[in-house]
Amino acid sequence: MTHPHSHEIKVRDGRLIALNVLKYAILIVGAFIMIFPFLWMLLTSLKSLDEAIRIPPMWLPGAFRIENYTHVWEMAPFMRYIFNTAVCCVLHVAGVVVFSVMGAYAFSMYEFKGKKLLFMLFLATMMVPGELLIIQNYITINKLQLMDTFAAVVLPTFASGFYTYMLREHFLQIPPALYKSAKVDGTSNWRFLWRVMVPMNKNTVATIAILSFIAQWNAFMWPNIVTQTDKTRLVSSGLFVFRSEASSNLQYMMAGSCIIIFPMVIFYIIFRKRIINGVGGGGIKG
Amino acid sequence: MAFYDRFVFITSTGTGFGLSAFQYVLNDPTFWRALKNTGILLLVALPLSVILALVCALLINSVKKFQGIFQTLYFLPYVTSTIAIGTAFLWLFHSQYGYITWFLNLLGLEGCAWLTDQNLVVWTLSFFCIWNGLAYKIILILAGLQKIDPEVYKAARIDGAGSLRTTMRITLPLLSPTIWMVALTSMIHTAKTYNEVYSLFTGYGGGGDAGPGNSAITIVYYIYYQFNARKAVNYAAAAAIIFLLIIIVLTLLQRVITRKLTHYV
CATH class of the missing domain: 1.20.5 (Single alpha-helices involved in coiled-coils or other helix-helix interfaces)
Incomplete structure (x- = not known):
């Protein structure tokens, strides 16, 4: 039927x-x-x-x-570029994590005069594109005589309005009672921050670390301006220099491009879930 | 700094105080070209890429199998260096050896000098920017889609709504805050397009020009160009201030529109 x-x-x-x-x-x-x-x-x-x-x-x-790859490897100091970039990435990640954790702690746990105003100003920095600051930053770095050093590459990148904001949102969800009881037990703010707050938010902190690692690896404009020799040059600028040296040997250019992309692709495969969720949760590019 | 007539940045000293730098920048045809190109990116490339991202995200979200794989593949450009990808596009766009020209010939169309025709370069740049920015937007929209309560869809199915109707009447309205947020964040991001220009066009004209006769220049590239290639710090600073004003106007505009659409947002 x-x-x-x-x-x-x-x-x-x-x-x-x-x-x-x-x-x-x-x-x-x-x-x-x-x-x-x-x-x-x-x-x-x-x-x-x-x-x-x-x-x-x-x-x-x-x-x-x-x-082709061994040839390219000999043509330009790619090992050096990758090493430089790795160093800058580690410094950048450490700086961003430390500063946004401390900033977020101050803006979520402390009460002080002008807190609201200061936080507004802090958020306002997110509106100003970092690209606009190259002139001032260049002059500052020049005056500090840091030109062509790793410090020049990473110092201006430490303060991140966005990540501080993101962490603060998470810190605010921690019940104030926890803070009070820690205070009663005589825990210092510093200890409380690193022993309680950070471990409790380790997912967010890890996401921030991973996303800022990617951003620094691919950063181009600022590192390109302040690095002038192979001693400090990062992968992107290194590739650009190599590109003009390889003139029209496009197979070498592509081998060079692959060399600087491989580490990120592997990184992406390992942390795929976290990267996608981190960006989806409101990440920001570059 | 923008108010000095001349500025030597080694010693950080300027001479003459006034608006001459602004006068220079506002009378510089290259600056207007940069404004025009940035405008094209904002008005053509940005809406197109948001629409494309929306379509991709809706499709990815609607299929059952291989969702993860598609997500992973579409997201790949986000994690890779624009300079490296630009190097690939540089050759794909090549007027003689490029595969894009070959593909167009195959379809019976004429190839063009994508990278050297002064009137065309901004469209080549737009294409690259759309391709490069798609990944980020798709992920944000997908995240928004996954936040929609599945109960709503169940209710729609019980009421007998077809899939197209469900998409138009339920998904899109519920997604509108996400779309709006994506458009807003992308707006600022598009306004400061720079890496894409650098990787596709620098090195052709020499002296740090963005493409032949600086035809592919954008505002941020103009600031960089005055600052780094021509060492004219005061012009760069003046352009930076003008750009900042534009950003402020854009932000205010966004706020007004957001308030008007407050029902959805």
């Missing part, structure tokens, strides 16, 4: 399947557009120049020329 509506249901099912296929098709095309440059970059980095510029395209390299 057949159900009286079975025909109708079948039509509906057919439509649903068609709709789903269409959705997946669009998504796959979209995903292809998003990762095509990466794939192309990787494949090109393994080709010879002749294969790389052939039209119509030769999609796969005739032979995987790993030697």
